[in-house]
Amino acid sequence: MSKVVLKNVVKQFGSVKAVDTLSIEIQDQEFAVLVGSSGCGKTTALRMIAGLETATSGDIFIDDVRVNDLPPRDRDIAMVFQNYALYPHMNVRENMGFGLKIQKLSGSEINARVQEAADILGINELLDRKPKELSGGQRQRVAVGRAIVRKPKVFLFDEPLSNLDAKLRVAMRAEISKLHRRLGATIIYVTHDQVEAMTMADRIFIMSKGVLQQHGSPMEVYAQPANRFVAGFIGSPAMNFVEATLKAEDSDIFITGNGFCLKAPLAFQPALQAHLGRPVVFGIRPEDIALSDDTSTDPGNILTARADVVETLGSEIFIHLACGDDTLVARLPVPDRPVEVGQTLRLGLNLARSHVFDKDSSNTIV
Amino acid sequence: MKNKLVSNALFYLLVLVIALMVLFPFLWMLSSSFKTQVDIIAWPPRLFFEPTLQNYIKVFEEQDFLKYFVNSTIVGGLAVGFSLLLGLPAAYTISRYTQKRLAVFILLARLMPGISFLMPWYIIFSRLGLMDSYTALVLSHMLIALPIVVWIMASYFNGIPTEMEESAMVDGATRQYAFLKIILPLSGPGIITATTLSFIFSWNNFMFSQVLSMEKTRTLPIAVYNFVSYAEVDWGGVMAAAVAIMTPAIIITMIFQKYVVKGLTMGAVKG
Incomplete structure (x- = not known):
């Protein structure tokens, strides 16, 4: 079970309310997509779940445990960043094993887990390379690999496909969906691209100016938009x-x-x-x-x-x-x-x- | 074609003029170190002369040059070492928590004339019985080294994406662990720059050592001063000592200059 619940979460930067009284409930094994134009607060919301930002007020629960005051390392989450954030001085194997090494797993256990993840993602031949020797798509895979080796409760994706070219994006989209089904993991995925949201999500959360506008299955938000913003945001060309x-x-x-x-x-x-x-x-x-x-x-x-x-x-x-x-x-x-x-x-x-x-x-x- | 030739010629002429202006004192020092006292003060200056090693023999035989060299190395090494120990975490904090005021405060300490610190230091260190001790010298030289480390490294850390350590922290690391295992290994060029510059500044420092050190801890630049007496200035000895002191600094700079240039420009362009 890994359920994520946000209750009346507010994040204020100075006088700007980046996230305004956000309440969402993400079910176990659900693929939830937070979508909205840039500056809508979706990434801030994700970073608060990760523990990289502290909520100004409100409560965040992972599996019924209030995590507001827990540092990221104690939340049992994994995050894939937009720029991948691979460690340049480590090869792919070390990058993927970094979190496991901190958990003080044995060398053979780390190797087995890295190997398993590499098999899933088809990056076996890259394990001894440094990040700078990889293409954008390969880096993306390694970043995903680094997340899945840890078998966390919740996966957080922060616009992971926006640095890839259009063709690769379509391929990776399908692959992440496949991975979700295979791992049965709870995924919270942030994107500004409504096509990504529509194609991957079990449930879409549409945000604008820090406020949640609507949530529902892709077809629900497409067919029954709650307001003009949602109606205009979902669908291409726009309504x-x-x-x-x-x-x-x-x-x-x-x-x-x-x-x-x-x-x-x-x-x-x-x-x-x-x-x-x-x-x-x-x-x-x-x-x-x-x-x-x-x-x-x-x-x-x-x-x-x-x-x-x-x-x-x-x-x-x-x-x-x-x-x-x-x-x-x-x-x-x-x-x-x-x-x-x-x-x-x-x-x-x-x-x-x-x-x-x-x-x-x-x-x-x- | 002709225009290009002229502009090229002008360019190199300008470079030559500037290089001469910068290098002239150095060349003067170098040539004087091989001259006898008579040749040095001769008028008009002698461009061609019979070189002598007498000045260098004086520097290395009459003076305890090795002791000064060791002292300078100890003082420079410890001052830079402690500055890195304190300055790297400080710079990281300034960079990640945008402590601009703190950074300006540290810069202020660097901008204040060093001599204004000397009088209080003299009183404090003599009351503590720390005159002529490495402690006093290392502390005083850290006034030079620490701001260099903090300022160079803060701008260097600014160039490293915060996602690096955020990713490590999500992976289970504490911020300290992420700093040690992720940020520091990526900071090589910056650390080399800060180390080189602060070591050279410490190496060349005359004033603090002149006041705070005596026989035991005297550093190299003071050795130059030994050739100045009431009766006369032994220019040959001064010049030879100066050359001997500058040589290690020049060698260090030449070895590390490519990192220094890289390190100084690192923060400027977001990588």
């Missing part, structure tokens, strides 16, 4: 946001803006009722916009817009659209007839998957 107002007509509610008027799905209507006449923000993901030639579709979900930029990615295209004063991005499969810049397009929106946010509070209405 489109358009300012709008809500109007009731007959028994329907319409989302109207500059150059469009959309009929809210029936399921949305109870929630929208309270916000009639108020300014809102309408949000729709690029993948929920489709080209529509079908004139018979319910006109309540149709938008006409001009194609401003067309980006072809091979398997799909991104179209930057101008609709009134607003701009939107649509993500479409490559159409049979190429889309010309300047062309006026008729677009069908999957409104059942769209969102409406309160403009003032940014919270999700529906």
Whole structure:
């Protein structure tokens, strides 16, 4: 069992609150990802769990033991740093065995454990090399190896892939996921990359300005974002946001803006009722916009817009659209007839998957 | 092409002029050490003369040069050793806990003219019966060596990413253990720089030894002074002694200069 619990944790640097009343609970064997843009407090939170920063207030528990006052060495954690932090004067074997040597394990035990970790990570032939003789990806593996030889309660990863090139990042992503399943370890992983968060996490914790915005499984935070920040942060390209107002007509509610008027799905209507006449923000993901030639579709979900930029990615295209004063991005499969810049397009929106946010509070209405 | 030639020529001319200005006193000293007293004070100065080793014989035979040499080595070695012992942890603390005020305070001690310390020291050491003792000399020379160690090493430690010891601490090390096993082994060039510079400063120090040492602990620079008497200044002896004193310092600098340059610029560019 290795559960990590943070209760009302605050970290203040001078007058700046880096982490503001953070309460999270990470279950045994869970792969938890803290994600947010730089400066959101995610790394500070991780460093407090590691014991490298002290919490200004609040409690941190590892396995029901309050660890606030324990030094890092007594917390039974391992951490992989963004810059790997391998010891330059030691070879890979010594780097990986360093923690075990401090635990005063016997030489044969250390060798066996280092060997086991090297086998898992496929770095056997690197064991006698110095860190400067390794490539970025190899250093990354050694850093992970140094963490797993110790068999700690909790693994902490601080943006471990951000120094790697894009291709290697994809490969390492899969490898860390595999490792998680193999070790059955509790992992807390910090990243600014929402793709990493979506692909690896059991549960995502999204932070902004030191405050936890939402947590949940990748699909939950993708499909049901708690507020506009989460909606815009998760997903690539980002969700489109358009300012709008809500109007009731007959028994329907319409989302109207500059150059469009959309009929809210029936399921949305109870929630929208309270916000009639108020300014809102309408949000729709690029993948929920489709080209529509079908004139018979319910006109309540149709938008006409001009194609401003067309980006072809091979398997799909991104179209930057101008609709009134607003701009939107649509993500479409490559159409049979190429889309010309300047062309006026008729677009069908999957409104059942769209969102409406309160403009003032940014919270999700529906 | 022609322009380049001219600018090259000007460049080397300038280098030559500066080198001459810097080296002239040294060359003057070197040549005088091989001259007789008559040749030294001759006017116009004699560029060509019959060299003599008489001055060096005087330095090594009439003076107890070996004793002074041993004294200088003991005093320099102990002062630098203790300064490293105190200064390395201090520099680490200044670097990692950003103790800027403390650092400035140490620099202040270095900036104050050494002579202002001498009077109180003289009184304190004589009352403690420590005049002419290695203790007094080593302590006084640490005033020079300690700030050098602290300042060079603090900026050197700034260049070592904090993740190094953080990683070791997560791995189970105490901060002290991480400092000893991770940070110090990475600090070789910095330590060599600090050691070389502070040893040379101690080696060359005249004033503290002149006041605080007597027959037993007299250091090398005082040996030069022995050639100055009421009646006359034995310039040949002074110059030969000076050459003999400078030689070890020059050799040390030449051996370690590449580390010194590396060590001094280390903190400047984040590695």
